[in-house]
Amino acid sequence: MVSESPKRLTIYDLARLADTSPSTVSAVLNGSWQRRRISQKLADKILSLAESEGYSANMQARALRRERSGIIGMILPLYDNRYFSSIAQHFEAQARQRGLFAIVACTNRDPAQEREAARMMLAYRVECLVSTGATDPDTISVMCDESGVASINLDLPGSKAPSVISDNREGARQLTNAILDRLAGQAARDDAILFIGGRSEDHNTRERIAGFSQARAERGLSTSEADILPCDYAADKAQVALEAYMRPRSTLPSAMFVNSTISLEGVVRWLQRGGYQLDDMIVGCFDWDPLAAAFHPHLIMARQSVGEMIDRVFEVIDTPSPDARLLIEVQPDIIGV
Amino acid sequence: MVSESPKRLTIYDLARLADTSPSTVSAVLNGSWQRRRISQKLADKILSLAESEGYSANMQARALRRERSGIIGMILPLYDNRYFSSIAQHFEAQARQRGLFAIVACTNRDPAQEREAARMMLAYRVECLVSTGATDPDTISVMCDESGVASINLDLPGSKAPSVISDNREGARQLTNAILDRLAGQAARDDAILFIGGRSEDHNTRERIAGFSQARAERGLSTSEADILPCDYAADKAQVALEAYMRPRSTLPSAMFVNSTISLEGVVRWLQRGGYQLDDMIVGCFDWDPLAAAFHPHLIMARQSVGEMIDRVFEVIDTPSPDARLLIEVQPDIIGV
DNA sequence: TTAGCATGCACAATCGGTTGTGCATTATAC
DNA sequence: GTATAATGCACAACCGATTGTGCATGCTAA
Incomplete structure (x- = not known):
């Protein structure tokens, strides 16, 4: 890995270039500038500067300060199968639509790998974890609970977090x-x-x-x-x-x-x-x-109605149920009759 | 998203519990403690405390400070296909083996989505980006270059980064x-x-x-x-x-x-x-x-020999070639003769 | 007995954003 | 012409780790 970064641009650099303060640059770039009464003129100046200089906010720094990573995780038994790969694809699309970054990890139907993947995702401070077809979903749920992270079971149900499965x-x-x-x-x-x-x-x-x-x-x-x-x-x-x-x-x-x-x-x-x-x-x-x-x-x-299942998953994420044992069953379609 | 975190444990908490300093806790937990001459006794104390309290390092903070995210990214046309899903699976396994966290995004053979995904990955400070079957790999390579991030093409070749493809x-x-x-x-x-x-x-x-x-x-x-x-x-x-x-x-x-x-x-x-x-x-x-x-x-x-292709990709990552036009071709196997 | 070195640890700066607060300056009200 | 409010922005603390540096203390050697 040869990251001899030519030092990426920061808000401090932009502040110097725009002859203003870092906090102002930050406010302009993250959209909170109207609330902070930054003038349109200065905002435009900063925005065009950021654009021309190719600025890109450091998500790690943002996540650290905001205490929200913007990441949502999923563990999956395997990719190499039409059902699960379709789940991954829908999950990612829906996550992106909500401005979340999706991270998926394969765990090969192995409880140890499931725990390890969950641990990593929690270390990266995912905001929510979906365990798909997990052999041991309840352990994952407990790990998430201990970190104050919501979890949801998909495909196979668990007893310690809401589950979305096929009927x-x-x-x-x-x-x-x-x-x-x-x-x-x-x-x-x-x-x-x-x-x-x-x-x-x-x-x-x-x-x-x-x-x-x-x-x-x-x-x-x-x-x-x-x-x-x-x-x-x-x-x-x-x-x-x-x-x-x-x-x-x-x-x-x-x-x-x-x-x-x-x-x-x-x-x-x-x-x-x-x-x-x-x-x-x-x-x-x-x-x-x-x-x-x-x-x-x-x-x-x-x-199995993958699209609908993923939709349900995000509904549960959006409006968390007080009932950890919530079970949502989605009808599969019968093809070829 | 209901992240009312009951405040996750930090090195500061552990330092208080172990009656020592945050820097010492950090050194012990990231393995640099011998070099820093921390006593075995104190290290053991901190380690067992971290274990019993369920401490998990905040990767955003670590990434920020170390200026290394530990993340490696891949963009993929789609998951829902045996070839590409197999690529994702091998990629993830190899990444994990190297202590890297893999992030994969589907871009539906759409150049705009490819750029957008690359932009997000760069914002998350991936250490390296693999563009698989990209319709516009060179644009991705340029984006990565500008951020000082290594990129590699897979499945379809490009002219601005090394490529690993089937023969x-x-x-x-x-x-x-x-x-x-x-x-x-x-x-x-x-x-x-x-x-x-x-x-x-x-x-x-x-x-x-x-x-x-x-x-x-x-x-x-x-x-x-x-x-x-x-x-x-x-x-x-x-x-x-x-x-x-x-x-x-x-x-x-x-x-x-x-x-x-x-x-x-x-x-x-x-x-x-x-x-x-x-x-x-x-x-x-x-x-x-x-x-x-x-x-x-x-x-x-x-x-196509997916396992071998991914192996070659990581070889290029490990020992970067000065030649951006490096083209590695992997033989597919003929089945069913 | 004291200089000199090794040991064991704490301090504080730093990574790059975010955000509560405060302070000029200008505009409006009376 | 003064009191008050709105405008526009800068300061500084903070998120949680990492790491260069420095300071006691204990030990060894002369």
Whole structure:
């Protein structure tokens, strides 16, 4: 890092150039000059000088004095996925719109990395921290509380800060219904559906399983434990789990509920190896990927409403609720029916 | 934003608690205490106090005084794509490893947003700025130069700062070769290949077209201008361009060179509408997407070596080159052959 | 016994803004 | 022509760290 800065311009430099005081320059540049009764003439002079000299305020100094960093933070399991990257993108856009600077850190679904990232963000004095899909959101909330910083959970709920999540149960119910509708339209061998992917420990997976079972129950179908495979979020895990599931069986399930695009990747790989095609089954996927949709128009997908979720997050930030357990659920859209 | 901070702990508080001076506390906490001959005993006392009280240094104050923010910035066209999101993820991991805090901003391939993001990052006194896939990298470089901040171009080259990019020409040549090899193995109708996607203005697309033509020329094949459709990066654009291309024709091209996964999405959508399958052609795609790979094992893809590119970026940061026009090209991998 | 050095720490200036306060000067009121 | 108010700006303290410098005290050596 070769920062042999040719000394950046400060308000002191501008004050000298404009033959005025630093405090006046500061007031003019941060917009408080009318309140401080600086003359229009002097303000113009300072502004044009700042412009021509390429002045840029030192945000660290400003943050220090104002005790407001202007930074808002987010921790994210990973970028490399359409859902999470879309979250990051919307978050950044909304933050910018509010004059906030967004900082996002990936924490790989690792509680230690989550804490470490939160610690760094708090050290940089973020004004608010959003923990997305955190494995341990409550610890983050406590850390934020101790620093007097607001925190919000996104995607996975916590009990110590407001949470904005998808309505996983209802989404899963609708996705399952869509699968069952299509099954009913075809002469299917049976109406068993294999549920695969996700973590049995996480709230979303549990809710989705509940919605899945509920949709079946509403049609008088029971759900067997053996048909539920929450084998974690990873393509390989899904591939291995499916392999094991299929070993004693000779025919493909009629349908599958795949609990994430990453699990879908494993499922598709397994199918390819066995010479099967995705079209040999009816497949619903909880999560959305545009390339998958293009490749496979019959694939039913629950697309989480990322834009709306981020909007809700900022609403909570703007008008903080006294209720730390506030839970906001956003409906996903069912695509491909 | 409700930052009614219950006053965070400072070195002054710790000094009072430890019955010592702020400068001593500072030295102990930032590791310079041995050099300043602080006794082990006092250091231990301060450290355990800081730990138990949950002290966290104010990075704005540190940055102000040290004139080093500890922040490194990156601008990115968008997150929502496997290539760019992977870049962000590797960048962040490498930055963290060096004790730097990474800040990434999306600029939507818009020069104005690129400048604005760069301005903000410079205001936050980033120590270095990486412009990824910037439409106007040289302006960013100039802005950084004026602030005495190092800048580096990634993915698309610039002329005023070192650049790390894929070897697009060679990658395209290899990808085209792989397509031609497969064409040779089949009784293809002809050996024309449709090149679709990308921007004719951008360096990468031009290089890829050059590599494409070169591979063909090496086999004695000429390339017709009509078979090159740089219709921009967007699924819809590719779909529309393909539609127009096919209108006067009755048969699919034997093969396609698709210049990004986003263009691939448009191509696949057009094929679906026409009742075609991707397997009806031989398809090579410059870029990689794991879901696409899973869905379509015969798809040939050039996967850019993101990890290696980021490594090169940090090498340039660590040992700055006197040559602002330094161009480092990294070989992509050809997948699916 | 005292000069000389090492040890252990505190002081105060500083980074670049922000903001409460105060003081001239001019304008208005009576 | 004087009292009062408005105008226009400068001063200085402060945010929380970092760091050059200096001063006691204790120890060693002559």
